[in-house]
Each structure stands twice: as C-alpha cells, then as structure tokens.
Amino acid sequence: MGCFLSKNGDTDRIARWRATGIVALRDSKLKTFPDEITKLDTSVRTLDLTHNRIVDIPMEINKLIKIQRLVLAENLIERLPVSLGKLQSLKLLNLDGNRITSLPDELDQLVRLERLSVSRNSLASLPMTIGSLRNLVLLNVSNNKLQSLPESVGSCASLEELQANDNLIEDLPSSVCNLSHLKSLCLDNNNVKQAPRNLLKDCKALQNISLHGNPISMDQLQQMEGFQEFEARRKKKFDKQIDSNVMIGSKGLDEGVDL
Known part of the structure; x- marks a missing residue:
C-alpha cells in the first residue's frame, strides 16, 4: 500500500470524505490502494477508484463495514481478498475491466448485494x-x-x-x-x-x-x-x-x- 495524499491538503480532503461518505479517486494514476481510505472505517459509503493501475486490494478493506457502493473498474486487479465478504452493507460491486481469474467463495456473505458486475475479466x-x-x-x-x-x-x-x-x-x-x-x-x-x-x-x-x-x-x-x-x-x-x-x-x- 502507498500514500496517495500529500501533506498539504490532507486534512481538508479527509474531512470532506468523512462528511460526505464519498471517496472518488477516478483517473488518479494510483498504483496502490491508499492507506488513508481504510483508516476512514465506518465513514465511507461510496468508494470509486475507477481507471487507475491498482493491482492488489488490501485485506484491511474489511474495515469499511458501512460501504454500499464499491467501484474498482478499469484497474489491474488479479485477485480479491477473502475479507471482501465482510462488507455486508455492500449493494453494488463493480469490478469490470480487470484481470480477475476467480471470485472468492466468501462472496456469499454479501447478503445485501444487488448489483454485481465483473465483465471483461478472465x-x-x-x-x-x-x-x-x-x-x-x-x-x-x-x-x-x-x-x-x-x-x-x-x-x-x-x-x-x-x-x-x-x-x-x-x-x-x-x-x-x-x-x-x-x-x-x-x-x-x-x-x-x-x-x-x-x-x-x-x-x-x-x-x-x-x-x-x-x-x-x-x-x-x-x-x-x-x-x-x-x-x-x-x-x-x-x-x-x-x-x-x-x-x-x-x-x-x-x-x-x-x-
């Protein structure tokens, strides 16, 4: 995992994420999943990391227990952590356009999931x-x-x-x-x-x-x-x-x- 945010503006950006519950980092040239996101814990409702170069999703994503919309389309993700199953408030999961070869059995724990899109994978x-x-x-x-x-x-x-x-x-x-x-x-x-x-x-x-x-x-x-x-x-x-x-x-x- 890497640090995406610079020191200048960290506080305002994180405060905005906490206030809105929306973290949108589309087209941000990310290569790693930002540490700052998982530290937001229950604040995040929507996370959109579309069109980056992220390869791995950290096990710590299970901290986002209130998240309802998770959009990780157009990245380089090859596998999903089993901890993804802990996101039991999740209603939408978009993983289009990655390199995923299998979905974890733990997906069955996403009991509120309404929309699952995994097109253009392997x-x-x-x-x-x-x-x-x-x-x-x-x-x-x-x-x-x-x-x-x-x-x-x-x-x-x-x-x-x-x-x-x-x-x-x-x-x-x-x-x-x-x-x-x-x-x-x-x-x-x-x-x-x-x-x-x-x-x-x-x-x-x-x-x-x-x-x-x-x-x-x-x-x-x-x-x-x-x-x-x-x-x-x-x-x-x-x-x-x-x-x-x-x-x-x-x-x-x-x-x-x-x-």
Missing part, C-alpha cells in the same frame, strides 16, 4: 456460493472465459437481469427456470445449442432474450412451451418503448429477441 468459473446472493438484481459476467454457469445461480431469487455475453457457455443450468423475476437474459456470442426446456414456461417475467452468435435457432425457441406468452410480454415491452420514444444505444429499440 473468469473461468463462478463460485457455487453465488446462489446465496438472494437480493441480487443484476449479474453481469460478460467477456470472460466461462464455459458454464453454476447450478446455484437459480437460487438468486431476486435476479432480473443476467448478462453473460462473449463467453464459452454451451449449456444453461436448468435452475435458471427458477428465476421467476428474470426479465432479461443476454447470452450473445457463446456456444449455446439449446435452452432449458421450461425456460419460457417458468420464467414468467422474461421479456428479453438475446442469443446472437449462438448455434441455437429461433425455431427451437418457438417450439418451447410458453413461447406465445413470452412473445406477448416482449411485444408489450417493445410497444411501450415506442410509445415512450425510448432508444437503446446505437442499435435502436430493444425488441427482446436476437438470434
């Missing part, structure tokens, strides 16, 4: 313990090296959006059918040949499926039980977007099915 698998994240609404694991998703993902009872584009996934676990709140399933550019038989039947909130760049065909989806009900939800969402003049990125409106 994950070959996800821990089985991820199923303990019962409040997780968004899971983004796109652009990794995943060959499968764990069966336990079906226990993420609150999950609404699952993004797993640009991996090596061949099969989806049947437990995905347990995700009764799932609205969006994105699996572009994988090796998915077929979907779980009851996916459209059981995922009654599903409005969007994106499977561009997979061997699976539209005919396979159309023949699945529940397709007509899914199609009705998809069209309702699409029509609502048109009525609201909602545009989704450069591709235009999100129609809900892309094979």
